[in-house]
Amino acid sequence: MQRTQTYECMCLLDNREVKSGWQPLKDSVAAVFTKHGAEMLSARRWDERRLAYAIKGQQRGTYLLTYFKADTQQLTAIRRDLQFKEEVLRSLVLVCEDVPQHAFEPEAAFDVNAIPADDAPVMREAPPEPRDEEPVREPVPELDEEAKED
Amino acid sequence: MPRSYNNNDSGEGGRGGPGGRRKFGKFAPKKPLQFPEEPLDYKNINYLIKFVAPTGKIVSRKRTGFSGQNQRLLAQAIKRARLLGLMPFVWRG
Numbered sequence: 158m159q160r161t162q163t164y165e166c167m168c169l170l171d172n173r174e175v176k177s178g179w180q181p182l183k184d185s186v187a188a189v190f191t192k193h194g195a196e197m198l199s200a201r202r203w204d205e206r207r208l209a210y211a212i213k214g215q216q217r218g219t220y221l222l223t224y225f226k227a228d229t230q231q232l233t234a235i236r237r238d239l240q241f242k243e244e245v246l247r248s249l250v251l252v253c254e255d256v257p258q259h260a261f262e263p264e265a266a267f268d269v270n271a272i273p274a275d276d277a278p279v280m281r282e283a284p285p286e287p288r289d290e291e292p293v294r295e296p297v298p299e300l301d302e303e304a305k306e307d
Numbered sequence: 308m309p310r311s312y313n314n315n316d317s318g319e320g321g322r323g324g325p326g327g328r329r330k331f332g333k334f335a336p337k338k339p340l341q342f343p344e345e346p347l348d349y350k351n352i353n354y355l356i357k358f359v360a361p362t363g364k365i366v367s368r369k370r371t372g373f374s375g376q377n378q379r380l381l382a383q384a385i386k387r388a389r390l391l392g393l394m395p396f397v398w399r400g
Contacts, residue, residue, distance in 0.1 A: 167349075246392075249387060249390060249391055
């Protein structure tokens with residue numbers, strides 16, 4: 158039985174991808190929903206902020222808040238596709254009964270160049286693994302020598 | 308309430324122990340329920356932070372004064388915020 162439900166989805170996006178282009182990234186994320194027959198109600202940038210903890214080496218991220226209507230049977234596929242998307246670091250899809258009015262307001266202009274540099278600590282490369290050298294073969298005492306001495 | 312067979316029990320549900328105040332039972336003072344002033348939403352970080360201890364733990368219902376339902380909603384919102392990186396799991400110092 159087909160049943161349509163309204164959902165809210167908060168996606169945490171990689172700032173490196175955001176800097177290369179906000180609108181194309183937003184469209185690619187929206188395409189994940191429309192691919193499964195969902196109707197996009199709203200897709201707005203919620204905030205760009207420093208994360209409480211590093212996620213995939215990133216200390217800062219941009220949040221995209223979307224509202225959409227979709228068939229309940231398609232939700233699993235939508236969640237799976239969001240996980241596969243590399244630009245989406247984290248995502249949370251929830252049932253939303255009432256879409257707030259501010260979701261339909263036009264999105265404010267967003268300057269990707271104004272995003273502060275990620276001040277994540279430099280990840281040191283692990284030292285190369287030592288190669289296993291061939292073990293030194295110890296000379297096997299010849300039994301014949303003992304026999305000869307006797 | 309279970310009967311206490313221990314003669315050394317302070318009986319804080321009965322006479323109320325040395326302080327004379329009952330902590331539970333029919334005659335114990337009832338604390339008024341607190342209601343959340345703002346919606347318990349994972350996006351409402353400034354409000355949720357008030358219910359997080361300095362170590363990052365969720366404050367108990369004893370401290371918040373919320374009803375059981377609201378306490379569960381609070382915990383759910385904080386856990387969702389943690390998942391999205393809006394709040395930390397642990398705070399140091």
